[in-house]
Amino acid sequence: MHVPDGFIDAPTSAVTGVIAAGALAVSLRGARRELDERTAPLAGLVAAFIFAVQMLNFPVAAGTSGHLLGGALAAILVGPYTGVLCVSVVLLMQGVLFADGGLTALGVNITDMALVTTVVSYAVFRGLLAVLPGTRRSVTVASFVAALVSVPAAAVAFTLMYAIGGTTDVSIGKVATAMIGLHVLIGIGEAVITALTVGAVVAVRPDLVHGARGLRRRLQLRVNGTLVDAPAATPVTAPAAARTSRRAVWLTGLATSLVLAGFVSFYASASPDGLEKVAHDKGIDKSERAHSSAGSPLAHYGVRDISDARLSGGLAGVIGVGATVVAGSAVFWAVRRRRDTDVSPASTAGSGA
Structure with missing residues (x-):
């Protein structure tokens, strides 16, 4: 759903740029509370993983494909504030390095793909956990539903932005119907990827999953041949945490991202994604401008000057994963360091003086 340059007019793009900048500022402050010694290293990896999986377009209808947006996945794994930053890092890397998503439309893309998807999905996720049993399965189920809802929500947000600042004379009703219909289907793919990923991490290290923190399971006792819940609750995180180190999780995630971007991406669907399909069918793409990073x-x-398509795409994917994990890790390390400074003994003593 990367919006290119030219779809949205300059005033609307400027307003969304201000909204995006405000969201990033708030997220930087909020991420200080979310990032700790467990999740700070994971956040950069989450950004790289989202970059890799976004290269894997999957078919959703005749002549149309979709790809992960990643807001729900990031919010559940590392927290909503950090999630906004993760997706924003990905969008920045894609726009600057790969000419994917317009640079003048960066505010539109961050508002739509980072802010809307994260806020909507995390609200749905938390709402579901409030009524579901406090189990790992509930976390996976809530992840599925939250991701499913987040994609058509982003489609609605784009339609609203286009209604305000679209540069072509197209029926908004037709745009909304096409966008929402296609992105409900894309949302199913998003939900499957998100649930599988969250479920895999919860299975080995639930303490690393922001959305699973505080997860408790009642101790069950057998009374007269029947299992009943004991009054006391016991944490479910310790045994899994003992089995798999954070380093092993990080290395496994990085290796998976590299394989997906460097090899599996070659087999992704070549069909246009949901927004590209709607833009072509409705004539929205007539106003598209050449990307400033097209060179x-x-x-x-x-990779320019490499004629072999498999090698060229694979190298580009590997470079993208590397650049994203480095950029993301640098951002989150700086945020984490700022948090440590804020809570250091010296700063605490100064604030109490």
């Missing part, structure tokens, strides 16, 4: 050596996810 990038990695434009359109290929």
Whole structure:
């Protein structure tokens, strides 16, 4: 759903840029509370993983594909504030290095793909956990539903932005119907990917999953041949935490991201994604402008001067994962360091003076 330059007019793009900048500022402050010694290293990896999986377009209808947006996945794994930052880092890398998503539309894309998806999905996720049993399965189920809802929510947000600042004379009703219909289907793929990923991490290290913190399971006792809940609750995180180290989780996630971007991406669907399909069918793409990074050596996810498509795309994917994990880790390390400074003994003593 990367919006290119030219779809949205300059005033609306400027307003969404202000909204995006405000959201990033709030997220930087909020991420200080979310990031700790467990999740700070994971956040950069989450950004790289989202980048890799976004290269894997999957077919959803005749001549149409979809890809992960990632807001729900990031929010559940590392928290909503950090999640906004994760997706924003991905969008920045894609726009600057790969000419994917317009630079003048960066505010539109961050507002739509980072802010809307994260806020909506995390609200749905928390609402479901409030009524579901406090089990790992509930976390996975809530992740599925939250991700499913987040994608059509982003489609609605784009339609509203286009209604305000669209640059072509197109029926908004037709745009809304096409966008929402296609993105409900894409949301199913998003939900499957999100639930599988969250479920895999919860299975080995539930303490690393922000959305699973505080998860408790009642101790069950057998009374007269029947299992009943004991009054006391016991944490479910310790045994799993003992089995798999944080380093092992990080290395496994990085290796998976590299394989997905460097090899599996070659087999992704070549059909246009939901927004591209709607834009072409409704004539929205007539106003598209050339990307200012079209001359990038990695434009359109290929390495310039490498003629072999498999090698070119694979190298571009690996470079993208590397650049994203480095950029993301640098951002989250700086945020974490700021948090440590804020709560250091010296700052605490100064604030109490």
